[in-house]
Amino acid sequence: MGIATEKLRLSEISPRIMQSEIRSMTVECDRLGGVNLAQGVCDTEVPSVVIESAIKAIHDGHNIYTRMDGLTPLRESIARKMAHYNGIHVDPESEVLVTSGATAGLYAACLALFDPGDEVVLFEPFYGYHVNTLLSLRMQPKAVPMAMHTWEIDFGVLRAAITPRTRAIIVNSPSNPCGKVFSRAEFEKIAALADEHDLFLLTDEIYEYFLFDGREHISPASLPGMAERTITISGLSKTFSITGWRIGYLAADKRWLGSIAYFHDLTYVCAPTPFQYGSVTGLVELPDNFYLQLATEYQAKRDMLCSALQDVGFTPSIPQGAYYVLADVSAVPGATAREKARNLLAQTGVAGVAGTAFFTGGRGEEIMRFCFAKRDEDLQRACDALRSYRI
Numbered sequence: 090m091g092i093a094t095e096k097l098r099l100s101e102i103s104p105r106i107m108q109s110e111i112r113s114m115t116v117e118c119d120r121l122g123g124v125n126l127a128q129g130v131c132d133t134e135v136p137s138v139v140i141e142s143a144i145k146a147i148h149d150g151h152n153i154y155t156r157m158d159g160l161t162p163l164r165e166s167i168a169r170k171m172a173h174y175n176g177i178h179v180d181p182e183s184e185v186l187v188t189s190g191a192t193a194g195l196y197a198a199c200l201a202l203f204d205p206g207d208e209v210v211l212f213e214p215f216y217g218y219h220v221n222t223l224l225s226l227r228m229q230p231k232a233v234p235m236a237m238h239t240w241e242i243d244f245g246v247l248r249a250a251i252t253p254r255t256r257a258i259i260v261n262s263p264s265n266p267c268g269k270v271f272s273r274a275e276f277e278k279i280a281a282l283a284d285e286h287d288l289f290l291l292t293d294e295i296y297e298y299f300l301f302d303g304r305e306h307i308s309p310a311s312l313p314g315m316a317e318r319t320i321t322i323s324g325l326s327k328t329f330s331i332t333g334w335r336i337g338y339l340a341a342d343k344r345w346l347g348s349i350a351y352f353h354d355l356t357y358v359c360a361p362t363p364f365q366y367g368s369v370t371g372l373v374e375l376p377d378n379f380y381l382q383l384a385t386e387y388q389a390k391r392d393m394l395c396s397a398l399q400d401v402g403f404t405p406s407i408p409q410g411a412y413y414v415l416a417d418v419s420a421v422p423g424a425t426a427r428e429k430a431r432n433l434l435a436q437t438g439v440a441g442v443a444g445t446a447f448f449t450g451g452r453g454e455e456i457m458r459f460c461f462a463k464r465d466e467d468l469q470r471a472c473d474a475l476r477s478y479r480i
């Protein structure tokens with residue numbers, strides 16, 4: 090046998106990148122046959138034109154790699170959509186990248202733009218993948234807490250979080266998990282700080298159509314002077330309910346896009362070809378009304394779940410967008426949010442996620458996140474189970 094070494098080991102970062110709490114709640118929920126409001130898998134209908142077109146693409150032999158940055162008609166339809174909906178004007182030949190989901194878009198952007206030790210500021214509560222992406226690249230996430238329940242930003246705290254090592258700010262609007270939709274005024278202040286400190290702004294807009302009570306989606310890249318420093322990341326996972334297809338995209342100034350595309354190529358080669366075809370069809374054929382209906386449909390789901398949470402005494406923070414709600418579960422037995430989440434699942438069959446998954450510094454112990462991207466009958470079953478819960 091060889092000489093004993095300590096080389097057969099995990100990397101130093103591995104123990105810090107834990108299995109997401111969301112996945113473990115999903116496993117436990119499946120074991121108990123409960124209703125899974127833990128994971129953001131939308132099991133709502135996929136538009137049939139999108140399905141038919143992907144199936145046709147497979148039959149037509151579109152089963153090989155595409156160009157590294159994605160199919161030309163898809164990049165063109167993304168550029169048209171961004172001009173129409175987001176007010177962002179990009180060249181589909183050099184400023185749009187089709188990615189294996191928004192997740193891969195963020196990963197490739199970070200690989201291309203940042204170095205180990207660079208700091209990136211993000212808002213708390215945060216989406217765990219944002220933090221873990223930074224950590225796995227040996228970068229330093231810096232969380233700026235938003236005010237509990239109102240999710241207002243303290244711009245003094247934001248400014249104080251920026252140091253000479255800061256390279257970027259990450260924003261996510263509409264936001265997972267708190268449902269905040271950033272206002273134009275907030276983005277203007279964030280943009281001014283990014284400009285003052287010469288930072289990139291990475292914006293995850295995956296929930297851009299999930300807007301409630303008439304709220305407007307603002308893309309920060311559309312603000313004056315922000316196009317060059319903003320990397321806009323979005324995708325079709327949520328909009329077309331195709332989380333398993335892995336179709337996302339990223340738009341950035343051509344100064345950055347080529348390099349981001351190389352890193353995406355290195356890790357994913359390209360997004361799945363037949364699903365790129367299905368996505369073009371969806372983007373080209375679905376009318377504006379499809380997206381408006383999405384918002385209406387999800388607002389009804391939000392109201393259904395929030396009213397059940399209210400009834401059982403789990404005061405919800407009413408989300409302005411996206412499809413999650415944070416609720417106060419302090420009345421559920423358990424010393425920690427994780428224990429509370431497990432107790433609630435055991436007693437009601439409803440899985441949610443412990444709030445601590447979205448906060449640092451011991452915050453979030455009284456909170457759970459519930460996802461309402463569910464078929465109405467499943468959501469109703471979850472609401473009934475919650476209402477019958479006796480504390």
Ligand SMILES: Cc1ncc(COP(=O)(O)O)c(C=O)c1O
Binds near residue numbers: 190193261335336337
């Ligand atoms: C904020 C946010 N960004 C990105 C994603 C994942 O997007 P994709 O499926 O396109 O990788 C999610 C999924 O839950 C999300 O909540």
